[in-house]
Amino acid sequence: MSNKVTLGVSVAVLATMAAAAIFAPVLAPFPPNEMVHTPFDAPGVGGVLGADGLGRDMLSRILYATRYTFVATLIATTLACMLGVSLAIIAGLSKGWIDIVIGRAVDILMSIPQIILALIILAIAGVSLTTLILTMAVLQSSTYYRVTRPIAGDLAAMEYVEVGRLRGERLHWYLFKEILPNMVPSLLAQFGLGLSSAALFISSLSFLGIGIQPPAADLGGLVRENALALSTGRLTPLIPAFCIALFCLSVNGIVDWLVGRFSDKPDVK
Amino acid sequence: MSGNRILSIDNLRVETRTGVLLDDVSIHVDRGEVLGIIGESGAGKSTLALSSIMLFKAGCRPTAGSITLGGQSLMGLGTAELETIRRTKASYVAQSAAASFNPFYRLEDQVTEIPAMAQKLTATQRRRMAIELFEELQLPDPENFGRRYPHQVSGGQLQRAMIAMALINQPDLIIFDEPTTALDVTTQIEVLRLIKKVASTHNCGALYISHDLAVVSQMADRIVVMRNGKMVEQGPTRQLVDNPQTDYARRLVAHQGDGSYATANGSDKTLLDVRNVDVGYGGVAAVKDASIKLGSGSVLALVGESGSGKTTLARSIAGLQPARQGEIRMRDNLLTPLVERRSFDQRRLVQYIHQLPDLALNPRQTIRDVIGRPLSYFHRLRGASAEQRLRELMEAIELPAAYLDRYPASLSGGQKQRVCIARSLAAKPDILICDEITSALDPLVEESIIKLLTRLIKDEGLSILFITHNLGLALRFSHTTAVMQAGRIVEHGDTRAVFEQPQSDYTRSLIQAVPQLREGWLDGFSANAA
Numbered sequence: 001m002s003n004k005v006t007l008g009v010s011v012a013v014l015a016t017m018a019a020a021a022i023f024a025p026v027l028a029p030f031p032p033n034e035m036v037h038t039p040f041d042a043p044g045v046g047g048v049l050g051a052d053g054l055g056r057d058m059l060s061r062i063l064y065a066t067r068y069t070f071v072a073t074l075i076a077t078t079l080a081c082m083l084g085v086s087l088a089i090i091a092g093l094s095k096g097w098i099d100i101v102i103g104r105a106v107d108i109l110m111s112i113p114q115i116i117l118a119l120i121i122l123a124i125a126g127v128s129l130t131t132l133i134l135t136m137a138v139l140q141s142s143t144y145y146r147v148t149r150p151i152a153g154d155l156a157a158m159e160y161v162e163v164g165r166l167r168g169e170r171l172h173w174y175l176f177k178e179i180l181p182n183m184v185p186s187l188l189a190q191f192g193l194g195l196s197s198a199a200l201f202i203s204s205l206s207f208l209g210i211g212i213q214p215p216a217a218d219l220g221g222l223v224r225e226n227a228l229a230l231s232t233g234r235l236t237p238l239i240p241a242f243c244i245a246l247f248c249l250s251v252n253g254i255v256d257w258l259v260g261r262f263s264d265k266p267d268v269k
Numbered sequence: 270m271s272g273n274r275i276l277s278i279d280n281l282r283v284e285t286r287t288g289v290l291l292d293d294v295s296i297h298v299d300r301g302e303v304l305g306i307i308g309e310s311g312a313g314k315s316t317l318a319l320s321s322i323m324l325f326k327a328g329c330r331p332t333a334g335s336i337t338l339g340g341q342s343l344m345g346l347g348t349a350e351l352e353t354i355r356r357t358k359a360s361y362v363a364q365s366a367a368a369s370f371n372p373f374y375r376l377e378d379q380v381t382e383i384p385a386m387a388q389k390l391t392a393t394q395r396r397r398m399a400i401e402l403f404e405e406l407q408l409p410d411p412e413n414f415g416r417r418y419p420h421q422v423s424g425g426q427l428q429r430a431m432i433a434m435a436l437i438n439q440p441d442l443i444i445f446d447e448p449t450t451a452l453d454v455t456t457q458i459e460v461l462r463l464i465k466k467v468a469s470t471h472n473c474g475a476l477y478i479s480h481d482l483a484v485v486s487q488m489a490d491r492i493v494v495m496r497n498g499k500m501v502e503q504g505p506t507r508q509l510v511d512n513p514q515t516d517y518a519r520r521l522v523a524h525q526g527d528g529s530y531a532t533a534n535g536s537d538k539t540l541l542d543v544r545n546v547d548v549g550y551g552g553v554a555a556v557k558d559a560s561i562k563l564g565s566g567s568v569l570a571l572v573g574e575s576g577s578g579k580t581t582l583a584r585s586i587a588g589l590q591p592a593r594q595g596e597i598r599m600r601d602n603l604l605t606p607l608v609e610r611r612s613f614d615q616r617r618l619v620q621y622i623h624q625l626p627d628l629a630l631n632p633r634q635t636i637r638d639v640i641g642r643p644l645s646y647f648h649r650l651r652g653a654s655a656e657q658r659l660r661e662l663m664e665a666i667e668l669p670a671a672y673l674d675r676y677p678a679s680l681s682g683g684q685k686q687r688v689c690i691a692r693s694l695a696a697k698p699d700i701l702i703c704d705e706i707t708s709a710l711d712p713l714v715e716e717s718i719i720k721l722l723t724r725l726i727k728d729e730g731l732s733i734l735f736i737t738h739n740l741g742l743a744l745r746f747s748h749t750t751a752v753m754q755a756g757r758i759v760e761h762g763d764t765r766a767v768f769e770q771p772q773s774d775y776t777r778s779l780i781q782a783v784p785q786l787r788e789g790w791l792d793g794f795s796a797n798a799a
Contacts, residue, residue: 159629163692166587166608167646168616181633 003257010253013246020063021070028060033215040229050236052226058236061222065240068218069247072133073199079137080198081191084144085152089179090171091145092152093161103149109142115204122210132202132211140198147190148183155179192255196248203244219244273300274340275441275474276321281334283316283325283498290316290329291498298442298474303465305489305506306478307521309711310682313498314478318444321476322359323351339441356383360435364447366427370419377415380434387438402433406463425456429463436471443468443475449484453574453738454782461488461784461791480711482521483784486510487791494518510786522786524712530765531568531723531746540565540732541586541700546595548578548585555581557756558595562749563700566726568733570747570764572740572779578756579736583702586734587621599700617647620693624705626685630677636688637673643695662691665728666721683714687721694729702734707742719746740783744768752776 020027029047030036035055037046044050049058087106091099109117118135125131155161161178169178203220205211212218217225219240226237277297283290291313298304306314316329320336323343336343339358343351363369370379377399385395396415403411406429419427428448435443445464449457465488468475479485485492485506492509494501494517502509502518513519541563548556556578563569571579584590586597588608597604599618605611623629630639637659644650644658663670666687677685686706693701703722707715719742725731737743743750743764750767752760752775759773771777784790 158631159623159625160631162589162623163621163629166589166616166621167643167696168609168613169646177634177638178631182631 003260006253007257010250010257013250014254017066017243017247017250018070021067024063024067028057028063030057030060032056032060032064040232040234042234049239050234052236053229058239061217062219062240062243065217065219065222066243068129068212068216069199069202069220069244072129072136072202072212072218073195076133076136076140076202077191077194077198079133080140080194081144081187083137084141084146085148085180085183085187086175087141088145088148088152089156089175091149092156092179093171093174102145106142106145109139110146114139114201115208118201118205119208119210122205127210127213129212132205136198136201140194140201143194143197144187144190148187151183151186152179155182189255189259192251192258196251196255199244199247199251219247274298275300275338276476277335277337278317278321279335279337281317281320281336282332283313283320283329284332285328289498291320294334294495294498294500296493296500296503298476300441300474301469301472302491303468303475303477303489305485305492306476306495307480307482307485307492308495308501309480309713311497312495314480314495315446316498317495318446318476318478319361321442321444322355322361324355356387357438358440359442359444360438360440361444362428362431362435362446362448364450366431367419367424367451369431370427372419374418375415376417376419376422376430380415380430380437383434383438398437399433402436403430405436405467406430406433407459408433423456425452425460428452428460432460432464432467436467439471439473441473443473445475445477447479450479450481454740454784455574455778457484457784458782458791464488465791481784482510482524482712483786486786487784494521507788520713524716530744530768531748538565539563540600541734542598543582543586544596544598546582546585546592546597548581548590548592550581550590555756556585556592559753559756559758560595561751561758561761563732563734564749565732566730567748568722568726568735568746570743570750571734571736571753572738572743572750573753574738574779577753579738579753580704581756582753583621583704583734583736587619587702589621613647617696618699619702620696620698620700621702622686622689622693622704622706625709626677626682626689629689630685632677635674635676636680639677639688640673640691640695643692647696658695662695665694665725666691681714683710683718686710686718690718690721690725694725697729698731700732700734702736704736705738708737708739715742722746740768740779752779 033056036057037051037055039051039053039055041047041051041055047057047059049062052058052061087102091102118139121135122131156179161174164173164178202211202218203223206218206220207224209224212221214221222240223237229236275298279295281291281294294317296304296317306318308314316326319325320331321338323336323346325331331344338354341354343354370376377396380399380402381390381395384390384398399415400411403414408414408426408429422430448464449460452460461484477485477488489506491503491505493503494509496517502513502515509518510522513522539562543559543561546556546559547554559582561569561571571582573579581590585592585606588604588606588611591606599615602615604615608616640659640662641655644655650658659673660670663673668684668687672680677688680688707718710718722733723746726733735743735747747764749762750764751758752767752773754775760767760771760776767776768780771780
């Protein structure tokens with residue numbers, strides 16, 4: 001029963017955040033990058049949530065930051081999922097050297113700390129929203145590969161796949177008709193987990209200064225911009241941090257429910 | 270008041286929340302007696318047998334009737350009391366010994382677990398108990414047999430070890446749940462003989478569950494026929510076999526066949542010619558120098574025990590497991606070993622049907638998707654013409670067209686296998702390779718599938734390579750028969766000739782080992798073997 005409550009709260013929170021992200025231009029009382037208040041205005045004095053060190057409106061900036069975090073997270077996770085799962089199915093179907101090459105490449109990818117690898121790639125390729133998303137997608141695809149490769153192996157050994165082989169079907173048939181539909185339950189859970197880890201990842205990158213570049217900022221970037229204010233006793237940097245935490249917790253709340261729904265089915269015979 | 274009565278179940282009714290599993294069932298077992306329980310899957314055989322020790326699957330509960338084991342009523346007893354009774358008074362021998370033993374522990378430790386739980390036993394005492402039973406069950410090297418792990422012994426030996434485990438607590442009642450169904454016929458004989466011997470020497474009662482009437486008729490003193498949770502008929506074995514009272518029991522007896530052969534209607538023209546084929550996995554040769562011929566419009570049965578290479582040979586014909594040597598010809602076309610290298614038409618003309626329709630049907634595709642794919646792939650049929658062909662195919666396999674929109678999960682085992690047949694028919698093949706396609710089905714369902722295939726041979730001009738371990742089925746259905754042993758074809762000829770004048774000793778021993786309804790068949794066999 002408490003599972004249902006968690007689910008309800010999580011969905012409500014995510015829906016609110018998504019609405020905030022989508023309608024940011026309408027909802028924001030001020031343009032996010034303009035200095036409309038006195039720097040470090042307290043909440044209520046200059047804007048609902050006060051102003052940052054440059055006098056920009058905090059509420060407006062958080063609404064727009066949510067937008068960046070949402071877009072980057074969603075696109076990167078979707079791409080990562082597509083890439084990892086496709087590779088896993090190809091490896092599972094072809095076995096042999098293709099499987100080995102893909103598998104070892106993923107091993108190498110996983111053995112290097114992701115944040116360091118991301119630093120290097122972004123330093124070489126230059127930081128933009130596109131490179132950021134692509135980098136995250138490639139790095140995170142390794143976890144999808146890891147999770148789905150054994151499932152793909154099991155499914156590829158199914159006799160209905162063999163029937164396809166006897167007919168002479170091509171790769172896209174196996175991908176979309178035979179194997180992928182049977183992966184959806186386990187994939188949903190992994191996708192949800194991936195969303196929250198991607199949100200954390202992009203926030204960390206922005207916090208380090210190699211994510212979304214100023215004056216634009218995502219939630220991680222906002223924490224960084226306002227970190228100094230903490231020492232003056234202001235709580236402003238905690239608000240974007242709180243938003244990140246809320247996002248991850250809600251996603252996990254939904255994932256828990258999904259996993260429970262798809263795996264705890266009692267074996268009725 | 271009968272002092273010999275071990276088990277009596279009276280007017281038992283078992284219900285789930287949604288339905289009735291057992292309805293008004295009454296059975297009884299006396300000391301030294303074997304009661305056979307026969308019926309199709311889902312008839313309630315296991316539910317009935319396990320209710321004798323008050324074991325019910327989750328969600329099932331007895332709602333009426335009484336169960337008395339060893340003079341003690343079990344209804345309403347607490348868990349602790351029931352556990353004591355199960356531990357001391359009854360034993361259970363499951364169908365799959367391989368799935369029932371824990372691969373992590375030595376056999377003797379598992380066999381002696383129950384007495385070791387009840388009383389403190391030293392390792393030597395436990396060993397001695399186990400060795401005694403291993404000797405009685407004629408296991409090889411009984412002194413050291415128990416030191417082995419489950420994967421180190423054969424299936425027949427493992428089943429015997431499980432019988433040893435059942436005997437170790439000297440139970441009043443032993444429940445045998447299809448104990449030989451997973452075994453080859455020749456192995457089955459040994460196990461059946463042992464069970465029969467053990468049941469009489471240990472002077473306990475036994476319930477013997479099977480779907481094979483011939484086996485039950487050899488083992489049981491009395492037989493109960495179950496169907497849909499109801500008792501159809503009950504009586505002494507001979508009476509039930511020789512003079513069944515109900516229609517259902519008559520069909521079961523008739524299913525055993527009257528020993529008549531299928532009449533060949535095909536021409537003599539050879540459709541498929543397999544010559545000197547070798548197939549192997551890595552360093553292991555699974556098929557050696559095998560040659561078979563399939564006549565046009567006829568059925569070739571490929572028989573043999575598990576591991577003899579039947580499936581491997583069939584897979585090499587289909588091109589799934591490439592032959593290393595030899596050649597496979599269809600009409601006058603040489604088939605390339607690997608299916609990926611075969612032409613579009615060659616792939617279309619040879620269709621393969623798997624043993625387990627559950628694995629051969631994608632659970633996320635509707636029947637329409639399943640059967641429709643070969644139509645669009647091989648024949649470019651779309652829209653109305655595809656729909657019409659789909660309906661024809663459903664008619665051919667005798668399923669309502671409304672099933673097209675169902676998923677496999679909502680079909681029964683036999684219906685699923687029909688869908689698999691329709692999928693291969695959709696390609697309009699010349700040859701169907703059927704790999705044990707009825708072995709997971711109940712006898713009467715099997716019969717209906719065979720009827721369907723027989724009709725299709727005529728209507729669609731099919732030729733069938735029919736792989737089976739069931740010799741009775743081969744006899745009834747095939748025109749020619751090939752017998753495989755250890756990767757080689759040891760006999761190949763007209764089915765009648767193979768069965769009536771077998772040339773090899775192996776074929777003879779296989780034919781003898783097929784269970785028969787005849788009284789004293791098992792005893793006669795043991796005399797022959799001795």
